[in-house]
Amino acid sequence: MRDYLKRLAVPITAYLVITLVLPAANGAASHHEFVHHAMWVILGCALVVALIALFGTLAEVSLAGVRRLKNTRPSSRVPKRGQP
Amino acid sequence: MKKAQWFGVVLATIVVIAGKQYFREASAENLRWLLAPTAKCVSVLTGTHFVREAGVGYIDRSVTFEIAPVCSGLQFMLAAILALSIGWLSGMQSWKGAVKRVAVAVGAAYAATIVVNTLRIAIALRMHAHDLSGSELHRLEGIVVYLGGLCALYALARHLDERTRPCATT
Numbered sequence: 112m113r114d115y116l117k118r119l120a121v122p123i124t125a126y127l128v129i130t131l132v133l134p135a136a137n138g139a140a141s142h143h144e145f146v147h148h149a150m151w152v153i154l155g156c157a158l159v160v161a162l163i164a165l166f167g168t169l170a171e172v173s174l175a176g177v178r179r180l181k182n183t184r185p186s187s188r189v190p191k192r193g194q195p
Numbered sequence: 196m197k198k199a200q201w202f203g204v205v206l207a208t209i210v211v212i213a214g215k216q217y218f219r220e221a222s223a224e225n226l227r228w229l230l231a232p233t234a235k236c237v238s239v240l241t242g243t244h245f246v247r248e249a250g251v252g253y254i255d256r257s258v259t260f261e262i263a264p265v266c267s268g269l270q271f272m273l274a275a276i277l278a279l280s281i282g283w284l285s286g287m288q289s290w291k292g293a294v295k296r297v298a299v300a301v302g303a304a305y306a307a308t309i310v311v312n313t314l315r316i317a318i319a320l321r322m323h324a325h326d327l328s329g330s331e332l333h334r335l336e337g338i339v340v341y342l343g344g345l346c347a348l349y350a351l352a353r354h355l356d357e358r359t360r361p362c363a364t365t
Binding site: 122128156 | 211212215270273274275277278281282331334335338339341342343345346348349350
């Protein structure tokens with residue numbers, strides 16, 4: 112999870128800067144609607160990170176499984192000992 | 196960090212702040228450069244017929260749906276410019292290179308905005324047709340599609356940058 116957060120840090124930070132930090136700096140933070148919106152933005156971010164981490168982990172596990180299968184499968188192309 | 200890279204960051208920040216100021220006062224007519232291609236793409240993708248309505252944006256009355264200035268995706272475009280500029284910092288080795296990278300980031304962000312916003316509106320239209328268009332659900336759908344699109348765009352941009360960058364020689 113930490114690895115995914117590290118990889119996604121730049122787009123998530125950019126998104127939060129545009130949707131929350133800049134409006135807050137312009138005085139929107141005092142509005143009730145802004146706090147409500149901020150809660151949804153943070154929830155959305157958590158959801159996206161969780162989904163990417165879930166599908167990323169599934170893809171990594173699947174790829175590792177495929178690689179392991181390839182490595183353990185006996186190959187007919189490998190010449191026997193002593194043969195050129 | 197090199198001076199050229201700092202220059203790239205400052206340039207991208209200026210573009211973003213100027214874009215934010217522009218968005219605060221922009222009307223549907225001002226945002227036509229974003230709304231028109233999006234409405235066209237949504238119409239083609241979903242089989243709807245969005246037409247321009249002066250002062251409102253783009254409307255399809257048969258599906259009771261409106262693409263208003265707030266749906267233009269300009270916020271996404273600004274976030275994409277910022278993310279791409281930071282992601283391409285390593286390629287900003289000269290002043291000219293920094294300007295070039297930020298310019299490419301603006302172009303790529305514009306194209307990505309049309310694609311991601313079309314997808315977001317197409318999903319919203321489908322949700323609207325199935326009576327799933329509550330304001331909170333619509334908001335969450337927008338956040339998830341925009342942020343997911345931004346992460347995908349950033350990952351693609353980094354991948355392309357790493358592939359095209361010349362290998363360092365010792």
